[in-house]
Amino acid sequence: MNINKEYIESLLIKNTRLDNRKFKEYRKITIETDVSPKSALGSARVKIGDTEVIAGIKMDVGEPYPDTPDEGAMIVNAELLPLASPKFEGGPPGVNAIELSRIVDRAIRESKAIDTKKLCIKKGEKVWIVFIDIYPINDSGNLFDAAYLAAIAALKNTKMVKYDAKTEKIVYEKTNKSLPLLNLPIECTIVKINDAFLVDPNYEEEEAMDARLTVAVLEDDSICAMQKGGDQPLSIEEVLKMIDLAIEKAKDIRKKL
Amino acid sequence: MTLVVKDKSIVVPGEILAQGMDHVPAQGTFRENENIIASQIGLVNINGRLIKVIALSGRYIPKVGDMVIGRITHISFSNWAVDIGYAYEANLSLKEATSDFIARGADLSQYYDYGDLVTTKVIGVNKQKAIDLTMKGPGLRKLKGGRIIQVTPSKVPRIIGKQGSMISIVKEATNCKITVGQNGLVWIQGEEPEKVRLAEKAIHKIDQEAHKEGLTDEISKFLKEKLK
Numbered sequence: 001m002n003i004n005k006e007y008i009e010s011l012l013i014k015n016t017r018l019d020n021r022k023f024k025e026y027r028k029i030t031i032e033t034d035v036s037p038k039s040a041l042g043s044a045r046v047k048i049g050d051t052e053v054i055a056g057i058k059m060d061v062g063e064p065y066p067d068t069p070d071e072g073a074m075i076v077n078a079e080l081l082p083l084a085s086p087k088f089e090g091g092p093p094g095v096n097a098i099e100l101s102r103i104v105d106r107a108i109r110e111s112k113a114i115d116t117k118k119l120c121i122k123k124g125e126k127v128w129i130v131f132i133d134i135y136p137i138n139d140s141g142n143l144f145d146a147a148y149l150a151a152i153a154a155l156k157n158t159k160m161v162k163y164d165a166k167t168e169k170i171v172y173e174k175t176n177k178s179l180p181l182l183n184l185p186i187e188c189t190i191v192k193i194n195d196a197f198l199v200d201p202n203y204e205e206e207e208a209m210d211a212r213l214t215v216a217v218l219e220d221d222s223i224c225a226m227q228k229g230g231d232q233p234l235s236i237e238e239v240l241k242m243i244d245l246a247i248e249k250a251k252d253i254r255k256k257l
Numbered sequence: 258m259t260l261v262v263k264d265k266s267i268v269v270p271g272e273i274l275a276q277g278m279d280h281v282p283a284q285g286t287f288r289e290n291e292n293i294i295a296s297q298i299g300l301v302n303i304n305g306r307l308i309k310v311i312a313l314s315g316r317y318i319p320k321v322g323d324m325v326i327g328r329i330t331h332i333s334f335s336n337w338a339v340d341i342g343y344a345y346e347a348n349l350s351l352k353e354a355t356s357d358f359i360a361r362g363a364d365l366s367q368y369y370d371y372g373d374l375v376t377t378k379v380i381g382v383n384k385q386k387a388i389d390l391t392m393k394g395p396g397l398r399k400l401k402g403g404r405i406i407q408v409t410p411s412k413v414p415r416i417i418g419k420q421g422s423m424i425s426i427v428k429e430a431t432n433c434k435i436t437v438g439q440n441g442l443v444w445i446q447g448e449e450p451e452k453v454r455l456a457e458k459a460i461h462k463i464d465q466e467a468h469k470e471g472l473t474d475e476i477s478k479f480l481k482e483k484l485k
Contacts (some may be wrong), residue, residue, distance in 0.1 A: 002372040002373075002374075003374050003400060003402070003403060003404065003405055003444075004404055004405055006402065007402070011450055014450060018454075019454070020450075020451075040465055116292060169409065251404040
């Protein structure tokens with residue numbers, strides 16, 4: 001609503017936000033792993049303030065893609081459940097659900113965080129496919145960061161199952177073997193309202209934003225993926241400033257994992 | 258013959274509230290032969306002979322005489338469409354919008370533009386769910402500045418309190434201008450951001466704890482503590 005946008009802008013001039021946070025301050029992040037030990041190989045529930053997301057990992061055996069015969073695959077799927085927000089509708093995934101899954105997918109894929117070569121069972125015939133399913137339980141803003149954190153927390157929590165080559169069946173019994181993970185990036189979403197850059201927008205700030213940039217930061221402060229949203233443009237200087245801020249915040253978030 | 262449930266208890270649909278003809282079913286209840294039965298989940302409210310069930314949550318359903326806060330969603334030749342949080346949009350006609358003379362073909366957006374928030378009053382609800390609004394009356398106007406929050410529409414009477422007792426406590430303590438629409442939208446305007454935040458917190462607290470007794474005292478205590 002326009003009236004709230006004007007109010008948020010008036011607060012930003014006074015250097016404060018709706019919920020009295022600093023511009024660079026996240027809401028309280030809690031990460032809980034193994035929330036669904038029976039139905040998923042790995043799962044996590046992440047809360048950022050009132051925003052809550054559950055992610056689950058499943059594994060299956062399938063054929064590799066023809067261009068990468070010795071590499072496993074990864075598929076991210078997100079669904080915006082109507083229970084999470086009055087704005088979400090049931091039915092097939094819409095633009096926002098696809099964007100959410102793509103943002104999570106891109107950071108993990110481009111960082112090569114999953115060592116897909118180790119997921120090969122038989123070259124050109126059988127590889128492991130990792131399914132990451134994301135379910136928002138409550139959307140109170142910054143769903144991207146919450147969903148991404150849930151996804152990587154669940155990946156870290158995953159215990160692999162065995163594949164029986166003789167019977168060509170998966171033995172659904174968790175082993176002690178974790179997923180072959182390399183360097184996981186951290187995603188940080190930064191929102192621009194007027195001239196101010198805010199991290200972790202709540203739902204009212206998300207409605208009032210001009211533009212947003214999601215940056216995936218690796219442990220050595222290099223970036224591996226970005227996604228821009230919102231209907232206003234960003235200049236190069238602004239993008240660079242946002243990246244610097246994302247690198248700074250990613251360090252704090254990494255400690256929580 | 259008698260009441261089966263206590264006042265302010267929580268009931269589920271189908272639950273028998275009273276037997277016999279001594280009581281009269283009102284909102285959220287119906288009579289089936291001898292019994293008065295709940296049709297909603299909610300709190301029982303007994304007022305003399307009347308038995309009501311106040312829903313715990315749900316969407317706003319307009320009634321004639323309600324003061325609501327709406328958002329202009331469409332402008333046509335002779336009327337505005339207003340979103341008041343109901344399944345159907347409400348209609349604000351030229352005649353009810355202003356007493357100014359409006360020339361034929363004038364630009365109506367100079368009165369109310371897209372996205373403007375207005376405090377308005379429901380003057381008609383018909384069977385086809387067409388809702389008519391008016392801007393004529395005390396306190397009905399276009400809202401400028403301030404901020405809007407959403408609460409559960411069924412808790413609005415509790416937020417206002419008896420003769421406005423609850424909301425006036427919040428207004429006095431926080432020095433804010435507050436308008437509560439029956440549709441659950443609350444407009445708050447204040448000079449200091451901290452005070453606005455406090456008013457917001459107090460209103461959300463009332464919304465969440467609406468079923469409690471002695472809430473007025475608790476809220477004034479809460480406000481005093483926070484203002485120290």
